[in-house]
Amino acid sequence: MIAPDLRAIDEAAALWVQRMALPVQDSATAAAFDRWILDDPRHVESYARMAQLWQSDGLRQALLANDAPDTAFTAPHLPDAAHRLWRRAALLIPAVAAAMLLLIVAPPLLRDPLRYAAPAGAMHAVTLPDRSRVRLAPGAQIAVRITPWSRNVTLERGQAFFDVAHENVRGFAVDAGTAQVSVLGTAFDIDRLDGEAVVRVYRGTVSVAAGAGREWRLSAGSGIALRGGNAITIDGITGPHPDWADGWFDANNTPIRQLIAHLNRGAAVPVRLADPMLGELQVSGRFRLSDPDDALGAVAAIHDLKLRRDTHGVVLSR
Known part of the structure; x- marks a missing residue:
């Protein structure tokens, strides 16, 4: 029998996996998730298990299979679609022990962000631990923190082009000071200037937040320039990557x-x-x-x- 508090944690983790699997997240949701996941070590464990279930081949097969009675499991109190999903997914729990390996790796990642920088006068290309690729303009610098539940980058200075590896669960967020960009898998460019940020999208869709409730959803071929309280939209962006990369x-x-x-x-x-x-x-x-x-x-x-x-x-x- 599952203890009531552990059942509540699993229910919350299941809902968070669903929310974080959406194509884009708003900044308020991302902040709420960070608070929840860091509030209790058991949240990390439960989320890792549920995320592994969500991405498992067994879950996909279960969702395609005909409904079968399974009275051995009592599903969390979720909306109907989620209820069916997690009732089936629970049958696969024995297959998710590998997710615990992520918990061994997580602590140092939380303490020590990885930093990458390009020297003045030269570009620098890096591949992140999640297989996302970043091209740094001369003089640019980023700090990267990747955990089992999130992928966060701070563009500390300069300009960078991100080709993000798609994942169903972990979002990819970039903080550029004036602008915060959230995606799951796409290609975009951020230019961080003095008191200004310019975002251009080359593939997929991104969410850009600028504080005070201001938020935009940009698709490929569009962009936005944020300076102070002003926002200027950009159209006509073409090609697979920004011209500065050439x-x-x-x-x-x-x-x-x-x-x-x-x-x-x-x-x-x-x-x-x-x-x-x-x-x-x-x-x-x-x-x-x-x-x-x-x-x-x-x-x-x-x-x-x-x-x-x-x-x-x-x-x-x-």
């Missing part, structure tokens, strides 16, 4: 401060604006990031600006 910066009525930020990530000589307001001037075109002189020359010609060098680098001014 060494280009594509601008479409883009503030020149963004172009300069990208040039500075790989430039040997830093570029700065004599007047910060010049950064709001917009440019359109395709600029090679490895040739800052050519890019800055084009910007200066478009807006009738001047370029000069001093002991600290290149200055763009009126």
Whole structure:
């Protein structure tokens, strides 16, 4: 006989597995899940068992099989569909002992996030423990924490392209300061600038939260730029990955401060604006990031600006 408190934990774990298996999660749900899973070590154990059941071949076979009487198991009090699912899944509990291995690995992962960084002037590609692939722009840095129940990344600085390995249960979340992105499996790019975040989606669907109840759902080919309290949607995104991964910066009525930020990530000589307001001037075109002189020359010609060098680098001014 299962103790009442353990039965309640299993019921809650079953519901959380269902919720976390949705294509996208809102930030409130993700936060509530983190609180629940960390509240009691038994929550981790129960969730691991239920998650293993959810993804098991036996469960899929059970769901395809005809209904059969199974009075030996009393299912949790769940909605009808969930009730049937977990009543059948419970028959498979002896097959999930392997899930306990995850609990041995979890503690160090919780304590010590993995950090990856790209040096100035060079990109860096990494494969995460869950098989997701990340390409870091020059100077970018991420911190990664992957547990049996979640995959969380903090984009600490710079820009990164994420090709996320799809999983049915564990979501994949990226915190970029101004924006928080949640997915299950997709490909997207996040550019973290000073007080700004730009998200572009190349495959699948992502959920972007920006605090104060603001949230957007973006599909492939779209994006959003968040700066302060403003949000600007982006359309017409094409290709399998961002152009910076091939060494280009594509601008479409883009503030020149963004172009300069990208040039500075790989430039040997830093570029700065004599007047910060010049950064709001917009440019359109395709600029090679490895040739800052050519890019800055084009910007200066478009807006009738001047370029000069001093002991600290290149200055763009009126």
